[in-house]
Amino acid sequence: MNKTSVDAAAVRLFHSLADPARLEIVRLLGHGERRVVDLTAELGLAQSTVSGHLASLRTAGLVEPHPHGRSTFYALVRPELWAMLAAAEDVLAAAGSPSRLRPDGVAGGTGHGPHADGHRARPDADAPATRPGQVH
Numbered sequence: 001m002n003k004t005s006v007d008a009a010a011v012r013l014f015h016s017l018a019d020p021a022r023l024e025i026v027r028l029l030g031h032g033e034r035r036v037v038d039l040t041a042e043l044g045l046a047q048s049t050v051s052g053h054l055a056s057l058r059t060a061g062l063v064e065p066h067p068h069g070r071s072t073f074y075a076l077v078r079p080e081l082w083a084m085l086a087a088a089e090d091v092l093a094a095a096g097s098p099s100r101l102r103p104d105g106v107a108g109g110t111g112h113g114p115h116a117d118g119h120r121a122r123p124d125a126d127a128p129a130t131r132p133g134q135v136h
Contacts, residue, residue: 016060021045022053023101026076026085029063030103033073083108 016022021043028034028042039050054074057063062081065072085101086108092099102108 012060013062016056016062019053019056021049022057025050025053025057026062026081027101027103029074029076030082030106033075035071035073039074082106 017026024043025039028039034042036047036050036054039045039054040047043050045053054063054065058065062076062078063074064077065074067073082102089099089101089108
């Protein structure tokens with residue numbers, strides 16, 4: 001992988017998190033899988049806007065859709081995201097702008113890798129996995 005492709009991947013990642021609505025989607029998905037209609041209702045945004053935000057998060061490799069019956073649920077797939085957001089919280093606090101980027105109850109540690117049980121709804125390995133349609 002050359003430097004340009006590495007930089008492009010980093011830009012996609014940081015761009016995907018550079019919008020308040022996308023950060024809120026990440027927080028909501030941190031509590032469990034959601035359908036676009038669920039996110040639309042929780043965020044008070046248009047369906048097309050939520051779909052666009054999910055596309056950005058998907059392009060960055062942070063979320064994946066998966067069908068369940070006639071619905072499609074979106075789930076976070078990168079447990080490393082919590083450690084990155086915890087580090088960003090530390091940087092913001094040190095700069096005098098404390099901010100909470102992770103959902104309540106989500107620790108920032110990594111070292112667990114992808115879920116061993118195959119569930120993708122909660123990247124934090126200490127939290128219970130969710131099934132499609134189940135929200136914690």
